[in-house]
Amino acid sequence: DGGITQSPKYLFRKEGQNVTLSCEQNLNHDAMYWYRQDPGQGLRLIYYSQIVNDFQKGDIAEGYSVSREKKESFPLTVTSAQKNPTAFYLCASTILGRRTESYTFGSGTRLTVV
């Protein structure tokens, strides 16, 4: 079955440590996205990529970095510059140019600073 796989499901980060969240899709979708969700709030866009080797900042990119070396993969690194990284991180993807297509979401990674 096609879908988006995020790993790990739970991640603990120490102060000053960089961590990387994995997002892989086998839907042959063009665009991939990273969203952050804080408790009781909506989703905010961190970074997105519409084509391999290219990506754009979203609304809250500071303290995060991404790469898009393959169409199916879009890892997110939470750097030590992100002062409040505890949140639920969701990866999404979609096909470009097909108006009827929704955005598909992964199952999420819950990141906690310890």
Add this chain to the structure above:
Amino acid sequence: ELKVEQNPLFLSMQEGKNYTIYCNYSTTSDRLYWYRQDPGKSLESLFVLLSNGAVKQEGRLMASLDTKARLSTLHITAAVHDLSATYFCAVDPKRPNDYKLSFGAGTTVTVRA
């Protein structure tokens, strides 16, 4: 900057009664999405609305879009406990070659007997 506002943010429903969630957005768009999220889980796509006047229905849920008023509604008919969840609307701004979703804050629905 695109703003998406949902109301109410919290909705306590009585089983069997009808309710409406409203989603207003601040810029031109004819691409609006509704998602459902259960606690601790990911987002499940409910509806994709792609034109003015679009109406879609699935079971007890019906969504509509008025692009002139920049308003979408999610109507719940005869609420049942299984509908308890958080519902999000999201808007894709109508910009060429720039596809991304901006989300409302979500409406947390609790259905009581």
